[in-house]
Amino acid sequence: MAECRTIDLPRYAVGTQHSLKVWRFGKAGARPKVYIQAGIHADELPANLAASKLLELLHKADGEGRIAGEIILVPVANPIGFNNVTLRAHNGRYHLPSGENYNRGFPDVSEAVLEAIDGRMAEGPAADLALVRGEVLKALETVTPSNEAQALRLELMKLAHDADIVLDLHTDSDAELHLYLDEDHWPEASDLAALLDAKVVMFARTSGGGPFEETIAWPYVRVREVYGADAIDLPLTVVLELRGEYDTDHGLARKDAVAALRFLTLRGAVSGKAKASKFTGMAGPFSATQTLRCPAAGILVFTAELGSTVKKGQVLAEIIDPMAGPGEAVAGQIRAAAKGRFFARSNQRLAWPGEVVGKVQCEKPLPERKGKLLYD
Numbered sequence: 607m608a609e610c611r612t613i614d615l616p617r618y619a620v621g622t623q624h625s626l627k628v629w630r631f632g633k634a635g636a637r638p639k640v641y642i643q644a645g646i647h648a649d650e651l652p653a654n655l656a657a658s659k660l661l662e663l664l665h666k667a668d669g670e671g672r673i674a675g676e677i678i679l680v681p682v683a684n685p686i687g688f689n690n691v692t693l694r695a696h697n698g699r700y701h702l703p704s705g706e707n708y709n710r711g712f713p714d715v716s717e718a719v720l721e722a723i724d725g726r727m728a729e730g731p732a733a734d735l736a737l738v739r740g741e742v743l744k745a746l747e748t749v750t751p752s753n754e755a756q757a758l759r760l761e762l763m764k765l766a767h768d769a770d771i772v773l774d775l776h777t778d779s780d781a782e783l784h785l786y787l788d789e790d791h792w793p794e795a796s797d798l799a800a801l802l803d804a805k806v807v808m809f810a811r812t813s814g815g816g817p818f819e820e821t822i823a824w825p826y827v828r829v830r831e832v833y834g835a836d837a838i839d840l841p842l843t844v845v846l847e848l849r850g851e852y853d854t855d856h857g858l859a860r861k862d863a864v865a866a867l868r869f870l871t872l873r874g875a876v877s878g879k880a881k882a883s884k885f886t887g888m889a890g891p892f893s894a895t896q897t898l899r900c901p902a903a904g905i906l907v908f909t910a911e912l913g914s915t916v917k918k919g920q921v922l923a924e925i926i927d928p929m930a931g932p933g934e935a936v937a938g939q940i941r942a943a944a945k946g947r948f949f950a951r952s953n954q955r956l957a958w959p960g961e962v963v964g965k966v967q968c969e970k971p972l973p974e975r976k977g978k979l980l981y982d
């Protein structure tokens with residue numbers, strides 16, 4: 607039977623308290639353990655909608671006795687941001703009191719874990735993995751959150767810290783479905799990408815800033831760096847960008863939920879048969895992802911279609927300055943750095959210098975894509 611519990615976050619305001627609703631299907635401790643959350647960026651509503659459809663499917667599978675592993679589902683991972691409405695605009699990306707991006711700054715406990723396991727490994731991969739998982743939880747329990755956003759991050763990490771599979775559901779601004787995952791899981795995780803019909807898969811491990819899916823995997827990555835890749839398994843942690851913010855559509859959400867359930871079936875968390883399909887999108891390093899930045903202030907006008915294959919040097923957008931004189935309205939152009947797929951773009955049409963307004967997945971790493979790859 608499915609279990610639903612509430613986790614109250616610490617109270618950071620008089621008269622107001624936020625809480626998480628956590629669903630568990632299957633027995634605690636059963637494997638594989640799958641953790642799924644939606645909307646840590648709380649204004650990415652198609653992610654929450656897909657989670658809501660998945661909840662229905664899991665409930666049905668549970669009724670049929672088909673839950674074989676343990677599945678944790680948090681349909682609203684960010685109840686604080688879900689209600690961040692300012693001047694009629696929903697702003698769920700940033701924690702308003704601190705200005706922090708909700709999906710950055712997850713607590714990194716990897717050093718504490720490495721210290722704690724020193725001299726205690728080499729008992730076999732299963733025992734070593736159990737040891738590492740236990741130490742990750744212990745280390746998380748020593749962290750004191752600095753604000754409500756950090757208290758939220760900590761609770762989510764405690765729920766997900768020992769999962770075999772972590773699916774972190776997001777939505778881009780205006781985009782085709784795309785994924786971020788660790789390259790060590792490729793091409794094995796192409797089953798998920800194929801079922802979702804993802805158009806682009808980006809390999810990311812240390813993009814900078816400490817997002818959820820990278821930080822959950824990080825202690826395991828570090829242990830494998832020190833003790834060898836055969837020492838323990840690396841959890842599969844994936845960001846699913848479920849298209850664009852306006853894509854709150856019953857059909858699409860149900861399609862994504864069905865794909866997720868099929869994936870859980872292929873991986874043995876749900877029993878039954880599921881047909882695999884073939885991945886036909888692009889997969890490559892995050893350093894091959896061009897982030898399109900505005901060169902000037904003005905009105906953003908896209909000149910290339912979302913989902914199109916673009917050529918090197920092709921103009922993807924123009925910035926129009928309506929205060930410029932006749933013949934001088936084009937204040938700047940944004941061009942493709944290389945041949946690739948124009949898979950994500952901004953909903954916002956006001957341009958200012960430096961603002962990121964889209965992404966193109968290119969075939970090879972781009973020279974300018976070094977250091978911190980993730981923008982805020």
Ligand SMILES: [Zn+2]
Nearest residue numbers: 647650776777
């Ligand atoms: Zn997001």
